[in-house]
Amino acid sequence: MVDYEVMVGNKACAVACKLARVNVAAAFPITPQTSITEYLSELYASGEMPGFEFVNCEGELPAQVIVNNAALVGARAFTCTAGPGLQYMHHPMASTAGGRCPLVMAVVHRGIKSMQPDHSDLMSQQWTGWIHLYVENAQEILDTIIMGYKIGEDARVRLPVAVGYDGYVLSYTAEPVEIPPQEMVDKFLPPYKPPRSLIYDDPEASIGRGGGFRSGDPNYAWMMHNEGALNAEEVIKEVFAEWAKLTGRKYGTGMVEEYKTEGADVVITAMGTVAGSAAAAIDKLWKDGKKVGLVKIRSFLPFPRADFQRIAKNVQAIGVFDRSLQPGMGGPSYREIKNTLYDSNVHPVVAGFVGGLSGKEVTVKNFVDLGEKTLEYAKAKKADAHPIWV
């Protein structure tokens, strides 16, 4: 039976772990992630999760090592962290991905320079080779954690998945969440059966469990890792389509979710919770006769290249909003979109907006302005220099 409950984002995350029948969770509490560990502890203590071990670690680094090894021996593993905790976890994260250990980690965004949220924490982990998904609301957290296991455990991918969502404004915000029945989730997500060897069963590839090489071609492990990361796109699309069929909740293609892009002159992009406010702004803009669509980027890694090459064909400008900034290099999704369009034969104006850093509030009004500015850039066929501050 489908159940509903008004719950905060962090609880939705813990409930998803229960539904996914997670075997091992290891974490160190850090605001704004702490209440996930509290809910998991409660679930452990109440005995509602048979076969579940919860490890209260002495820090994030050991937490990542524990889930890494748990996944390696065939457990379905979960961890969660935020901001500086994620940075402390950086070192073993690379070997989780390199060792091809599929697990899911919730990253409750907290800026790397402040307590308040921006995407700089997860963005700073791009090189560890995980799959990075960004979500907007509590329902999407629950759905995406469950789907994350199916994506990561797929033989074509075999990679850990990070699900990022904003601290405070989502982690502590209560809203109605539909809890899918356990039987349905069990059917969707069968128990994890690790391959005989998690590392490709190839005698040529004598790869260490962290993804390093022991003999043979040192590039080999990286080639395989890269292949898995690229395969993730088709797997994400398949898994999201299957979930949509089961639950009726459709998140676009899984890679991107479009809102009122049909017939739009320009589109704006957003990731994570701010996409909700952006959608409200889009409604206002259309009411005023301004044809602005929204593309919510759900997967940052792999980046939705094909989707943006398709979308670019129908619009005059793309206003990209980034909630993180690499000083001197710019916003990450702005750079990726420009990079993607270089390979296509259509080149709309791409404007790169940056805002919401260190928890600065991003309002509906901000996105209305952003949409109007993008329309102006489309008319002028030229955008201001990146970054355009919001």
Added chain:
Amino acid sequence: MIEIRLHGRGGQGAVTASRIIAAAAFEDGLYSQAIPMYGTERRGAPLTAYVRIDNVRVRERELVHTPDYSICFDEFISMNQTIANSMKPGGIVLANSKFKPEELPLAGDIKIACVDATGIAIKHLGRPITNTAILGAFCKLCPEVSLKGVEKAIYKYFPGRVGDMNVAAARASYEQVTDLITAKNKEPPKQVEEIVSGGYGALKDVSGWRVFEPVIDEEKCIGCKTCWIYCPEAALEWTANNKPAMISRACKGCGVCANECPVKAIEMVRVQVKK
């Protein structure tokens, strides 16, 4: 869409109240969203929380900037114009106050109602946690949220006996809330005294955080300095005649001194809010 702003202090349950309203609205068949806003949260520090109620799923995720309703959980903050600022025209302010609504110094295109939530909370819960003691009154003012829904939601957060006590508090406030009046003064004052949200320490004033304050009986006091040692805020000074005295701006009214006094020479007395 209905937007609600809640003003309170850490420990009064404003964040829980926002979640109870959201859950109650959902029980009544509406979509809802409750966003708390805190910095370094701690007991006594002023905070705000926000609720949205709509008949479609709420997508925007900014704070509420122009509320339809403003609810204040604290007697002192109820005297501050901040709670009535930036409301939608004709917005409703529900204040925790023993006074009549026309006696509150609030101005603007607003309507005001009062309920003595601190009194109700002390009577029904035995402590000044005013959240459920104001939600009943809110149901009376907001047709979208029913008392039945709030009661159901309260039991979700506080099952059993604690739930019974809180439901009793909610029912009492539903009965006791005053009628709505329109604010006499349409123009809010230009300068509004800010609610002190800063921390403690030598220069900060936390006198507004107290619901109860220590009153020292110098006759009973034996001058043992136990209270002075245990005070977490160094809010007691030692006088020339070997007795403690409260430093008003530093005392948060936690009651540790009264609890530790070996001869029970300190009594916690409810602070009277002045007009």
